[in-house]
Amino acid sequence: MAKQKVVVGMSGGVDSSFTAAVLKERGYDVVGVMLNLWTEPTQKDDNRCCSTDSQYQARRVAAQLDIPFYIIDAKEEFYSIVVEPFIREYINGNTPNPCVNCNANLRWKLLLKTASKFGIDTIATGHYAQINKLESNPEEIQLLKGLDTNKDQSYVLSMVNKDDLRHTLLPLGELTKSQVRIKSTEMGLSSADRPDSQDLCFLGRMDYREFLLKYAGDNIFPGNIVDEDGNVLGKHDGLPFYTIGQKKKLRIANNKEYFVISKNNTTNTLIIRNNKLDEIREFHVKNINWFYSFPNLPDSIQCNVKIRYRSQEIPAIIHSESPEVVSVLLNSKHSAEVTPGQIAAFYKDELCMGGGIIV
Numbered sequence: 001m002a003k004q005k006v007v008v009g010m011s012g013g014v015d016s017s018f019t020a021a022v023l024k025e026r027g028y029d030v031v032g033v034m035l036n037l038w039t040e041p042t043q044k045d046d047n048r049c050c051s052t053d054s055q056y057q058a059r060r061v062a063a064q065l066d067i068p069f070y071i072i073d074a075k076e077e078f079y080s081i082v083v084e085p086f087i088r089e090y091i092n093g094n095t096p097n098p099c100v101n102c103n104a105n106l107r108w109k110l111l112l113k114t115a116s117k118f119g120i121d122t123i124a125t126g127h128y129a130q131i132n133k134l135e136s137n138p139e140e141i142q143l144l145k146g147l148d149t150n151k152d153q154s155y156v157l158s159m160v161n162k163d164d165l166r167h168t169l170l171p172l173g174e175l176t177k178s179q180v181r182i183k184s185t186e187m188g189l190s191s192a193d194r195p196d197s198q199d200l201c202f203l204g205r206m207d208y209r210e211f212l213l214k215y216a217g218d219n220i221f222p223g224n225i226v227d228e229d230g231n232v233l234g235k236h237d238g239l240p241f242y243t244i245g246q247k248k249k250l251r252i253a254n255n256k257e258y259f260v261i262s263k264n265n266t267t268n269t270l271i272i273r274n275n276k277l278d279e280i281r282e283f284h285v286k287n288i289n290w291f292y293s294f295p296n297l298p299d300s301i302q303c304n305v306k307i308r309y310r311s312q313e314i315p316a317i318i319h320s321e322s323p324e325v326v327s328v329l330l331n332s333k334h335s336a337e338v339t340p341g342q343i344a345a346f347y348k349d350e351l352c353m354g355g356g357i358i359v
Helices: 014-025 041-046 052-065 075-091 098-117 177-187 208-219
Strands: 005-009 029-036 069-073 129-133 141-145 223-226 232-236 259-264 269-273 282-290 300-306 314-322 325-330 343-348 351-358
Touching: 005 014, 005 098, 014 029, 014 052, 014 177, 029 052, 029 098, 041 052, 052 069, 069 098, 075 098, 075 208
Parallel strands: 005 029, 029 069, 223 269
Antiparallel strands: 129 141, 141 351, 223 232, 259 269, 282 325, 282 351, 300 314, 300 343, 314 325, 343 351
16 A cells, blocks of 8 residues: 655754654655745844755755655745735734744645645644544544644644645644654654744844834834824834834833823824723634634634734634624633734634634
């Protein structure tokens, strides 16, 4: 019987390396693929996803495992699909999540496209989440949290199309990070002790404010910082450099503690308040990507919502306004710094129901 083939997305890090190793150990015919993504030119050596060293590490692991390895040039696609929207959203006053966008609209698409060229219909990545194919209907899948609660990455996969996930293996979802490190060491993988990569790989060590000034400086202007009554309290350096809820680096000439509560792009003003943020109970989410199978979407669903990758889940009721738009009513005992452009992911216990973009 022929071995089942799988393309593994490799970055040179321990997670993707172990994914390739454990799948080969389980009897798969593994092909390693690395996506060479665009990086800010001055930061090429600090991009842990695509640096020369990362490519070397991935090749080294592939040689250890005796598997074929290919590097796919995806710089142009990455810039147009991930980097340009990142810049545009900040200029428009939002706070985007480029990692979620990359997974949903670039990484999975390119890995599956590459696999198809090899005559392979399954891919695998080193994400800490689980995919469950329903026995009652093999065409349906469920996205579940990873076993390791500290590393669970279901949030960053919440916008990946379920048809793409149906062709995906996530072997790390049933393991903890410490287990992956230990097992990688036992296997003798050269990446076993390699540090985790950082977010926003294309920035390297560059601060996002510096990046925005370099690539969109003509659209960023200093302006007034005002209170809710319109009184001018100071000057800001440019609206894209501030987020809702921020209380540091406001440079207000008194000793009171202020919070950013909103941004007005029309008047180029940053609005602040010197007391606690309002408790936010309701907001909207668009472009919903559902994993949960709804023959007819219920009018309301009780669930938990996560509004940042590292935030705690908040009990909520979501109300359907259309198949792709919901309103979210948070439990009155909770408040949240809800930020337009970020991702809201919805959960029922261990099940990730889907995700969307906060309006």
